[in-house]
Amino acid sequence: MSNPLLQGKGDECHLLLGNEAIVRGALEAGVHVVTCYPGTPSSEVPDTFRRLGGNGKQYTLQYSVNEKVAMEVACGASLAGAKALVTMKHVGLNVAADPLFTATYTGLPGGLVVLSADDPGFHSSQNEQDNRNYARAASLPCFEPSSAQEAKDMTKEAFRVARELEQPVLLRTTTRVNHMRGAVRFGDLPASRDDLVEFKRNPLRHVPVPAVAKVRHKVLEENMARAQEIAETSPFNVSHVPAAKPKLGVIASGISRSYVLDALEEKGWSDRVCVLELGMTWPLPERLIAGFMGDLERVLVVEENDPLLENGVRAIAQKKGLGVRIEGKGAILTIQGENSTPRLVQALAAFLGEPCEEAVIEPAANLPKRPPNLCAGCSHRAVFYAARKIFGDDAIYSSDIGCYTLGMLPPLKCADFLFCMGSSISAGSGFAMVAKKPVVGFIGDSTFFHSGMTGLANALFNEMDIIVVVLDNGTTAMTGHQPNPGMIQEQLGDVMRHLDIESIVRGIGVTQVRKVSSFNLRAVEKALEEFRDMSGVRVLIAEEPCALYARRSLGKGASRVAEVIAQGEETKKCVDSFACPAFCCQNGEYSVDKTLCTGCGVCLQVAPKSFRLVKRG
Amino acid sequence: MSAQKRLRIYFTGVGGQGSLTATALLARTALYAGVDVVAGEVHGMAQRGGVVESVLLLGGWRSPKLEYGEADIILGFEPLETLRGLPYLRKGGVVFSSSDAMPPVSVALGVESYPSMDEIRERVGAVASQSHFLPCRELGMKAGAVQAGNTVLLAALCASNLLPFGVDVFEKALQIFLPEKIKAANLKALEFGQDYIANA
DSSP states (O other): OOOHHHHOOTTOEEEEEHHHHHHHHHHHHTOOEEEEOOOTTTTHHHHHHHHHTOBTTTBEEEEOSSHHHHHHHHHHHHHTTOOEEEEEEHHHHHHHHHHHHHHHHHOOTTOEEEEEEEOTTOSSOSOOOOTHHHHHHHTOOEEOOOSHHHHHHHHHHHHHHHHHHTSOEEEEEEHHHHTEEEEEEOOOOOSOOOOOOOOOOOHHHHSOOHHHHHHHHHHHHHHHHHHHHHHHTOTTEEEEOOTTOOSEEEEEETTHHHHHHHHHHHHTOTTTOEEEEESEEESOOHHHHHHHHTTOSEEEEEOSSSOHHHHHHHHHHHHHTOOOEEEOSSSSSOSSSOOOHHHHHHHHHHHHTOOOOOOOOOOOOSOOOOOOOOOTTOHHHHHHHHHHHHHGGGSEEEOOSSGGGGGGSTTTOOOSBOOSTTHHHHHHHHHHHHOSSOEEEEEEHHHIIIIIHHHHHHHHHTTOOEEEEEEEOSSBTTTTOBOOTTSOHHHHTTSSOOOOHHHHHHHHTOOEEEEEETTOHHHHHHHHHHHHTOOSEEEEEEEOOOHHHHHHTSOOOOSEEEEEOOOSHHHHHHHHHHOOTTEEEETTEEEEOTTTOOOOOHHHHHOTTTEEEEEOO | OOOSOOEEEEEEEETTSOHHHHHHHHHHHHHHTTOOEEEEEOOSGGGTTSEEEEEEEESSOOOOOOOTTOEEEEEESSHHHHHHHGGGEEEEEEEEEEOOOOOOHHHHTTSSOOOOHHHHHHHHHTTOSEEEEEOHHHHHHHHTOGGGHHHHHHHHHHTTTOSSSOHHHHHHHHHHHSOHHHHHHHHHHHHHHHHHHHTO
């Protein structure tokens, strides 16, 4: 079936998700190689490339095991002459920073675009770091789209700049842009993708020993000066000056531009301020900004999170000796969270000296909450239940990134701390070094491959103490079932190869290894009991496919479901301590919601006299 | 900026209900009708049985996001979520909601209690100038598929004369954008939604 992203002609107009627009932009640019590690809000970019089915034909797509690897594969491909795109969420760029900071020195002739999908407002992240900082720290030309159309256009332009300068370019999006939908007017697809840049062997450029790197640092500086010239005249940096030429101005970047313009339009203030919209935001177009501020008395700088643009604008004013007063972060425009149209109405009212009644609307009170929860039939719940039964509060639970972080919620309470991908093992073993308590680390299969393996090798190498439970549900569940090396071969097809977790664990040298089905409660408990009385590195691999993945991808529907056969204390205890969302209680009577139950049978093992499995009818 | 009628719609429902698909369908309909459109969604954690919110802004807005008091219309796919989303409605806005409750876990376990439909109607009525509660599940099933219940709600909205396009455009959009095998049920569901508003 033809897909407009892959086949659509120039001038067609389609409604696209921001992430789909990035895919189209990359295709219009003639991307050759795409690498990624999935992470919200970036995941739909590689997932769309996968869905389009162009892999191996129009482009080569790879789900790498982590962001550093994805970055290095993309850097290598780009050095070999390909236009490469690497995608990740903001925290992924921390993992990938090491190669990136030196790739800027060697330069990449093929052209590399790095998508960093930031998450101001913490929609699905552990922090709201502002990755525009990386543009400054690593020297990356940076684009910040605010609409689906710009997401496409800037991706294409980012590739053009990356190839022209031979420098990696940062495409910095935020959740609202990745997950917005808007009309996108297509450009043409390239007639040919036969445009690899031939690699010229040159160790004096590509092997950054100190003497080489020193020279390359100078080249990088020169290239960034060229990038600034591109920014000075970029069509993505535009000013709106009303006919009356007001003495007040707003400079905004990224999605904040939309909030500014909507707020001005809504309040009828569009004629009262000049607006400079910045879409190519690093290096700063100093002359453009200075020219914009030249006749202004006051300027308000609007951006999300850190005051990076604001500080840059202040520096430009100081350097050029401009008397303009610059305002930015403060009580209204804070460094916390996202901007919004009402926040901008408030900020612009203060800036323009207009009254602004702040309408205080309270959230609807006293409503039953609907928090995210581990699904009915989730294999993680069974393992958490067993761990809590064996260790209770005697152990410290070191968690990791995935659905299983939700194990922190009562009654399971199986997460005491967490830093980042893979930290369950390394931080857990560090904790155990000091604490006089057993530490149980939980890590998923994809996270194990991402950065659990190195922590495991380190724990073993240093004779550390930790019980590692690999919650192997056979997929990258949290982000939408992307492939990882633990996935079964049938799901991976013939372009990826299954790797066996147990062989890796044993291959690293761990001898205290058990492998069980997550749904075999007695077996999980027995393994944890044995491990409790041992020391050193102990690894329990608990296997059972993610319930959603089993149903959607493996075609495993539940032929049987649980039902309650006896009310009473034991049933209540199971409901309270196992807390499966399929349990119901009406007027003191317990039952199982058959539409939710997957027939995992764990409740029967917790309370054999209370439940039984029956054919789904 | 365009001189189009500017409208902001807030969608809310429960993970798995299809409210994001419904948002995208209405957005495509708007684009088909030549109306400037931007939509916004939040994915991720919400899929695990949580609340799913999305927004649709028509007529030339740039921001893919709504705050409290900004929505002209709420489209609620579950009544408790309609009530939770109510602060997003501006005073005098309009509410279209499913009346089919999906109790959250805490309610299923008897820890918290679900508000009565009377209470929901009353609290919605205190803010909205009009509200419509439709038995979407029942009408969807009657049309041939429970998921078509979402089309009942969308059709009711399109038939209300609040949008810059009518239910006829929505019908054309269903013909163009839906896969063949679900078309009949959705066209039937459209009739039910339209009839509901005609008789309201």
